[in-house]
Amino acid sequence: xxxxxxxxxxxxxxxxxxxxxxxxxxxxxxxxxxxxxxxxxxxxxxxxxxxxxxxxxxxxxxxxxxxxxxxxxxxxxxxxxxxxxxxxxxxxxxxxxxxxxxxxxxxxxxxxxxxxxxxxxxxxxxxxxxxxxxxxxxxxxxxxxxxxxxxxxxxxxxxxxx
Numbered sequence: 593x594x595x596x597x598x599x600x601x602x603x604x605x606x607x608x609x610x611x612x613x614x615x616x617x618x619x620x621x622x623x624x625x626x627x628x629x630x631x632x633x634x635x636x637x638x639x640x641x642x643x644x645x646x647x648x649x650x651x652x653x654x655x656x657x658x659x660x661x662x663x664x665x666x667x668x669x670x671x672x673x674x675x676x677x678x679x680x681x682x683x684x685x686x687x688x689x690x691x692x693x694x695x696x697x698x699x700x701x702x703x704x705x706x707x708x709x710x711x712x713x714x715x716x717x718x719x720x721x722x723x724x725x726x727x728x729x730x731x732x733x734x735x736x737x738x739x740x741x742x743x744x745x746x747x748x749x750x751x752x753x754x
Contacts, residue, residue, distance in 0.1 A: 594683050597749045599646030601638035604735075604742035613741070615693055615700065616707025616724060617669035617714070622698045624738065633668035635693055635724070635743040639711060640668075640675045642689070642745040647682055672714040680752060686717040689747040693726045697738030700726035 607613070611625030614633045626632025641651050679685070689711070693700055704724050712722040729736030 594751045596687065596751075597646040597684065599642035599644070599745075599747050599749065601641030601643075601645065601745040601747075602742065603634040603637040603641065604740050605632045605634055606734075606740050607738060613695075613698065614668070615695075615703065615741070615743070617667070617710035618703050618706045620698060620700065620703050626741070630671075631668050634741055635691060635707065635711070635745075636668035636672050636714075638691065638743040638745040639689070639715075639747075640671050642747045643672075643675045643679055643749075646747060646749045647679060647684065649678065669710055669714050672711065676715045679749060680716070683752050684749040685752045686715050686721055687748040687750040688721050688723075689715070689717070689745060690723045691725065691743060691745040693724065693741065693743045694729050694735040695726070695738070695741040696728045696731060696736035 605626040605628050607624040608627040609624050611627060613620045613622040613625040614631040616635045644651050704726060707724045708719060708722050712719045734740035735742055
């Protein structure tokens, strides 16, 4: 039987005016979005890093490199779907996922339930095993000033089964 595994993930991206802000696969109305080649979804990116870390299989950049033309404008939630399949192939499943998104100038609370649902669906996990929380950083640092948005994820994987 496979032992439980813990993974952590973190990501941050600069925000620029006129770009989309996508978090957990949700388009969040905002004056600025991510300055990246994909949709820049820091929450989805942190989830992939946590999954990869839990199975000791690199990180987001190893599996979905920035210079890959297929990743240009890619939907990052698709990266979660693809990596969750890798985890299942190894006989593991998400037991619990806890996350924080930090963005100081946009209210995220109205969108948290949709982010949770998208991530649970992408992971093939029950909704009650996926938590998404938001913080403002109280005006401190690049996230607090609205110059960047970051996300952190901790998750537990356990053996797949009935």
